[in-house]
Amino acid sequence: MEQLLLDWYEHFFSTEEKYKEDAPFYYMGAVLFYKNKTKFDVIDGQQRITTLLLIDQFINDSNSYLNQNKWDLNYNSLLSSANIKINYSYLRRSESLVKIKDFISSIFEKLIFTIIITNSEDDAFTFFDSQNNRGVSLGAVDFLKSYHLRELKDKIDIQTKFVKQWDSNNANQFLDELFSQTLWRSRNWKGKNIQFENKDLILKNFQKDTYKEDNNDQLKLYSNVNNRFASSLIYDAKKGILMQLNPLSMQLSPALYPFALRQPIQKGIGFFLYAEKYYSLYELLFDKKEVPEVIEVLNTLVQSFNSYFKSFFKLAVVIYYDKFKEEKVFEFALWLDFLLGSLRVNQATIVAQTPVKILRDSNQNFFDVIELAYRPEEIFEFIRKLNINGSNINYFYGKEVKDYGAENGVRNQYRKDNLVFYKNQNLEIEQELTNKKRWIYERLKK
Incomplete structure (x- = not known):
């Protein structure tokens, strides 16, 4: 609970300790329900729901959701009841809550959840397991891989090469970390409106927001430290990267591919080469320690x-x-x-x-x-x-x-x-x- 209150304070208040009316929404994650006849069983999210209701009850008392009968919760565990009493008692001495309590209604209005409701208890727990068993549920990078491979459906040799390289780079799901903590943040943490990444935002940035040229084999280039004098490159499955230098060409190692972090990303080949460039650059810096x-x-x-x-x-x-x-x-x-x-x-x-x-x-x-x-x-x-x-x-x-x-x-x-x-x-x-x-x-x- 304390970590949540600290996060809210960091998110909704300025360095001068003033509430920010323009603070972005705060994502609380997914809550999974099983619709059991006329009631809902909470499969995943009970702790978050309970925490919010406790805070609301502590601050608003008779005007709280519980006292207005807007929520009717039943807990089947004696341990849950004990924990509720402990957490409610904690709120009485929380310094973090004191800092934000006058704005709690505004904060609640800016909390965002993903709500999932199933009509089958088996489906609910199967879904819960898939969300919490790493490797079973498809993550953003799995969707990205499939999406951009479809752009290469007529180029089996290139598809095969990219799949092999992608899977090698993704040992221990490293690409999840690369796309979320490095690539997405480097492209989107700009200006003042800053938020944390999630699966939908990653897919939007590296899937929906990519573009396609009439000749998608030839990639448009943008000026950066690795490219001062070329406007395009061609990828060959056997020869690798060929950068068009009017009329010279040169082969490059992945870390030197002439891409920039915030440049537009071209579908298919452009996406895979972009990902390979920054995988190799990250590896060069922090794994190979060059x-x-x-x-x-x-x-x-x-x-x-x-x-x-x-x-x-x-x-x-x-x-x-x-x-x-x-x-x-x-x-x-x-x-x-x-x-x-x-x-x-x-x-x-x-x-x-x-x-x-x-x-x-x-x-x-x-x-x-x-x-x-x-x-x-x-x-x-x-x-x-x-x-x-x-x-x-x-x-x-x-x-x-x-x-x-x-x-x-x-x-x-x-x-x-x-x-x-x-x-x-x-x-x-x-x-x-x-x-x-x-x-x-x-x-x-x-």
Whole structure:
């Protein structure tokens, strides 16, 4: 329950702790019902429904849905009853609820569910199992694969090659992570209206929103760091990529395919080559570790971040590398850590919405700044001047050691990791991170 309340606060309130009337809808997931004659059995979603009703009852009391008989719930488990009492008691001391309680009605109006109703109990539990047994239910990448293979129905040799490569890349369902946390976010986390991905949004972006040319074998190209002078390429199942260079041609490795993250995607061959390019680029950066400067920062400073910040760090590196390759990539990694670290030391808790606030609540979306920059220095300057809650991010590094919380806590661990990483300093004298900006400049001089 506490995590949900924290997520709502991050999602619906600005950095100045004001409720945002224009906050996007908040997706609560799917709720599965079995229609049993005149009543509905909740197969999946009981905890979410109960949590919302408890919050409503606690805040609205006699005007709550339960007291107005708008909901009539029966629980068949004594354990459920015990948990309800525990959670209701928790609400009495929840600081998170205090922050949002005056706006709870507005928040409820912006909650979105997917409602599924079956007329067969067997069907309900079969559906539930398929949703919770990974590999049984078709995910977005399975639909994408099938959709774009249909565009190649007359090209069996190309189909065979793409299927083999796709399945190899998708070991342990890695493509699910690539499309959701890297490709979809890099294309859609722009401007101020930012939301999290779901299956429908992924399918819309990489299926419905792709396009088809009259000659779909020849792919239109867009200018980027891998392409300064070609307008199209042709894919050959035996020869691979041939880029038309009026009249020269050259063969490329997947990580160098001349695509850009936010470019339009062409159906069929264009989609598969796009996916292969960014699979290979991600592998190059984080699995093969061919850019050691990034790995050095990732394995030292970023190691104490939680999964939300680690994913954000990797996503930002992919966007930057796709634009500038290895040009000043170490400097970018250091300033990116400077940005994320300022929030790490300032907040006791980092939740899923925290990285989103970095993009949404600054004057410019950080990812847009990377995409639109002509020189890396424009990005570094943006980070150094970035304000959060009205204060420059350098301000948050001014904490004393006693302000970092528990000795073995995550904030103290991050402080210690910094002291080790920037070990050219007099560590027996400097134990705070007050001079971190200067440390970065000194490290770069080396």
